[in-house]
Amino acid sequence: MTESTHLTHLDADGRARMIDVGHKAETSRVAVASGRFVTTRKVLTLVRADNLPKADVLATARIAGISAAKKTSELIPLCHQVPLSSVKIDFRLGEDTIEIEASAKTRGQTGVEMEALTAVTIAGLTLHDMVKAVDPGATLTDVRLDSKSGGKRGHWTRGD
Template sequence: MEDKKLTHLTTSGVHMVEVGDKPEVRRTAIARGRITLQNDTIKFIEKGEVKKGNVLTTAQIAAIQAVKNTPQMIPLCHTIPISGVEVEFKVTDNHIEALVSVSSTGKTGVEMEAITGVSVGLLTIWDMVKSVEKDEHGQYPSTSISDIEVIKKEKIELD
């Protein structure tokens, strides 16, 4: 195994890694995650009966906003030019899977933007349905967010 080192650490603390000398590359990252919900909650979402509004459209907008604002949330992320964001949801009987694809042409990757988009999209779903997910004690015994991961990272050299 090759020697790996933490690139953001210095003898005096931390720093933002210099990427200025790196070539511009077309970059894409795809991340996914899931929120587990009660079957009745899924039905409310599918029928458009959630009082706060259209859950999945709102979560798409939240995910896109999160992608665009990742450097403001993750301290050492570079501000990069986002050229595209796609947000999709796959709904099953007991969970919703979020899939976020982010593209950029730049000097550093977009994986943090993709997983931030997934995370905030799923959090938005939870926020919109929390009134029906709560039990009689105000707790969330069956609600969870899990399996957030980068499933694809791609770099394409520019001509």
Template sequence: MSEDLTHTDEEGNVQMVDVGDKPDTARRAVARGEIQLQPSTIQSVRDDDIGKGNVLATARVGAVQAVKHTWETIPMCHQIPITNVETDFDLREDRITLEVAVETTGKTGCEMEALEGVTSGLNVIWDMVKAAEKDEDGQYPETSIGEVRVVTKRKRSLQ
């Protein structure tokens, strides 16, 4: 059974996959997720009227930082050279969608980096707006993060 699993050896011990013999390829992954917020909070984000500062600018920095440090937080994830990160926010009436695109040239993909960028960027938004989202009991009944997924993944040969 363990011969079918790429992150375990014959004895079932966890291991990093050896990608040393794989050719370098150009790779791109795009992930997306959303945070559900109260409409009044969305308006405050639009108006740049959140006491902690510019929510989207801060979330963008958080997303990029997370992409660059994915290998430190996901066990067995390779450290890869990030060649580009793009972030795109879409503000709706009751949610903010974040899309993160990551590009690399190397031996392994970058979908985990895109996912880390999305989840961290959304967590930064939550942190920035939590005072506006709390109810009278200090809870967050309308706030949630969800719909996180890889939407595209591509690789192409360099030859």
């Protein structure tokens, strides 16, 4: 992937714009993003109850993340409206952390990095909301793109 040398969302005068993607090819595009919710062991014990029939914690965060991915262009001012063909969110529970991974897919003229990142962050903030009475100090950290494919610039993987 070749990177740009300027901020593409600004015109020559530095003014914000929604860049023109009308000339770009429609291709299948996938993006994967992740983040880590850092809290306490006590919270993890309570959340693990979600593997029992009882608790809705992870389901609530998952639905929030999926719904938010569909709202990305309302939240990020210069994002294009992208109809997603799929969104998926996974959680991996650690001792005092919850790893969040989201993937988004579309067939279109522009990528879905922001959709995957939005799914991760809103899922993470929803976890925060649900545990904040127990741990107000929880942190959402390392929210970032892991990989993307599709489009002129081709495949990109973190660390390559």
